[in-house]
Amino acid sequence: MYDFDLPEMQPFERDGIFFSQELPESWKEIIAEKVPFVMDILKNSKTYLAGGLLRTMVSTNETLSPNSTDVDLFFKDSVAFEAVKLYFQDVLEFEVIFQCPENKLTTFLDHSTGWKYQCIAMAFYPTLQNVVESFDFTCTCFGTDGENFIFHQAAIEDTLSKSLRWNKITHPASSMRRMMKYARKGYTMPESEYQYFVECVSSHSLDIIDEMLVYVD
Numbered sequence: 001m002y003d004f005d006l007p008e009m010q011p012f013e014r015d016g017i018f019f020s021q022e023l024p025e026s027w028k029e030i031i032a033e034k035v036p037f038v039m040d041i042l043k044n045s046k047t048y049l050a051g052g053l054l055r056t057m058v059s060t061n062e063t064l065s066p067n068s069t070d071v072d073l074f075f076k077d078s079v080a081f082e083a084v085k086l087y088f089q090d091v092l093e094f095e096v097i098f099q100c101p102e103n104k105l106t107t108f109l110d111h112s113t114g115w116k117y118q119c120i121a122m123a124f125y126p127t128l129q130n131v132v133e134s135f136d137f138t139c140t141c142f143g144t145d146g147e148n149f150i151f152h153q154a155a156i157e158d159t160l161s162k163s164l165r166w167n168k169i170t171h172p173a174s175s176m177r178r179m180m181k182y183a184r185k186g187y188t189m190p191e192s193e194y195q196y197f198v199e200c201v202s203s204h205s206l207d208i209i210d211e212m213l214v215y216v217d
Helices: 025-034 038-044 052-058 078-091 128-133 155-161 172-184 191-202
Strands: 013-015 018-022 047-050 071-075 095-099 105-109 116-120 142-144 148-152
Touching: 018 128, 025 038, 025 052, 038 047, 038 071, 047 052, 047 128, 052 071, 052 142, 052 155, 071 078, 078 105, 078 116, 128 142, 128 148, 148 155, 172 191
Parallel strands: 071 116
Antiparallel strands: 013 018, 018 148, 047 071, 047 142, 095 105, 105 116, 142 148
């Protein structure tokens, strides 16, 4: 385990159900150590790091390694998306191991470290909070732009207790696949959350887009 501060131990501001603060220095150091280039990318482009890697940093029983998580990058616009992809492919010479047909997800592999970098363009996001608010499960609702850090009020608790609860249902087919992924990690979903999912899908809620299968894991 790493010796760094959990975000709830730092000063924060609350915006609705999300907390915001400066990214702790200890987190910057670990990110820079484990996934070189990412901090520079965040500082020098309109790019966000969010989701699984930050969740793994909170977890008490997962090792921060390529075997436990990918590096998920989101973008403010298509210019940043294309620029980061070009940087990975032409400058760092990472291998493209997956390219979705719609050019909404490109996955790169750094053979020297084993890390996979996912450049995700299912949507573009004006702000870091827009990214975090879009995630399906509360335990994944962590994000940073290299300086600011935003997380759902339940994200830390649900990560530590391995509880799978909904933040937002947008792509239910993909979320079902992710439910199985997190079940393999030991996460369980409360009965009320199952019921909510079934009700949303069966009622064809306007808040969900059930015809789209998203590639992001």
